[in-house]
Amino acid sequence: xxxxxxxxxxxxxxxxxxxxxxxxxxxxxxxxxxxxxxxxxxxxxxxxxxxxxxxxxxxxxxxxxxxxxxxxxxxxxxxxxxxxxxxxxxxxxxxxxxxxxxxxxxxxxxxx
Amino acid sequence: xxxxxxxxxxxxxxxxxxxxxxxxxxxxxxxxxxxxxxxxxxxxxxxxxxxxxxxxxxxxxxxxxxxxxxxxxxxxxxxxxxxxxxxxxxxxxxxxxxxxxxxxxxxxxxxxxx
Numbered sequence: 001x002x003x004x005x006x007x008x009x010x011x012x013x014x015x016x017x018x019x020x021x022x023x024x025x026x027x028x029x030x031x032x033x034x035x036x037x038x039x040x041x042x043x044x045x046x047x048x049x050x051x052x053x054x055x056x057x058x059x060x061x062x063x064x065x066x067x068x069x070x071x072x073x074x075x076x077x078x079x080x081x082x083x084x085x086x087x088x089x090x091x092x093x094x095x096x097x098x099x100x101x102x103x104x105x106x107x108x109x110x111x112x
Numbered sequence: 113x114x115x116x117x118x119x120x121x122x123x124x125x126x127x128x129x130x131x132x133x134x135x136x137x138x139x140x141x142x143x144x145x146x147x148x149x150x151x152x153x154x155x156x157x158x159x160x161x162x163x164x165x166x167x168x169x170x171x172x173x174x175x176x177x178x179x180x181x182x183x184x185x186x187x188x189x190x191x192x193x194x195x196x197x198x199x200x201x202x203x204x205x206x207x208x209x210x211x212x213x214x215x216x217x218x219x220x221x222x223x224x225x226x
Contacts, residue, residue, distance in 0.1 A: 033214075035214070035215075037217075042219075043200060043219065043220050043222075044217065044219050044220075045202060045204075045217035045220075046217075047214055047215075047216070050214055091155065095213070095215075099145060099157040099160055099168055099170070100145070100147075100155075100157065100204075100215055101157070102147075102154060102155040103154075104154045105154065
């Protein structure tokens with residue numbers, strides 16, 4: 001079983017600035033992946049980045065990177081050089097046993 | 113490759129009716145999962161199918177059912193609709209459906225129950 005917690009319901013950031021979204025998780029799985037998904041107003045769920053739990057190196061995807069602290073069960077997302085198109089709901093999710101468990105989401109607004 | 117497609121995109125039904133939603137996965141993907149998204153409960157897992165077999169089911173009443181066809185296309189059915197079934201229904205596909213696979217989502221079907 002997995003639980004995923006996002007403690008920041010809403011955040012805002014100035015365009016071109018950096019913002020970090022927090023996520024904590026708990027799991028009984030030994031082999032699992034963690035994901036950040038983005039859901040813009042169009043409602044299409046888009047993969048932002050994923051992290052293999054067995055890898056110590058933090059995943060990076062262009063302006064998006066994660067800080068994966070396995071012992072602390074923490075998985076935060078850093079967005080650098082924020083752009084207006086980054087405005088969306090961001091969901092942290094854990095994968096295991098054929099399903100994803102999602103957090104409640106963080107609504108991110110990028111301010112011009 | 114074409115992405116995950118869902119039909120219809122929007123549906124309006126009345127209480128007591130039933131509804132069928134369809135999902136076509138990415139070509140080559142054999143696993144399809146369904147999720148319900150509501151403002152109150154967030155994203156909740158409904159069920160997952162792989163090679164026409166349901167492998168996992170979430171905590172939803174028996175009114176929610178699904179199936180998968182030999183071409184991996186999947187349908188979900190909700191019978192005796194209730195107001196609380198109003199939601200965005202998302203399907204996602206993966207190659208094998210393991211926890212380490214990335215799930216790719218469709219655009220969703222917005223169901224409104226009046």
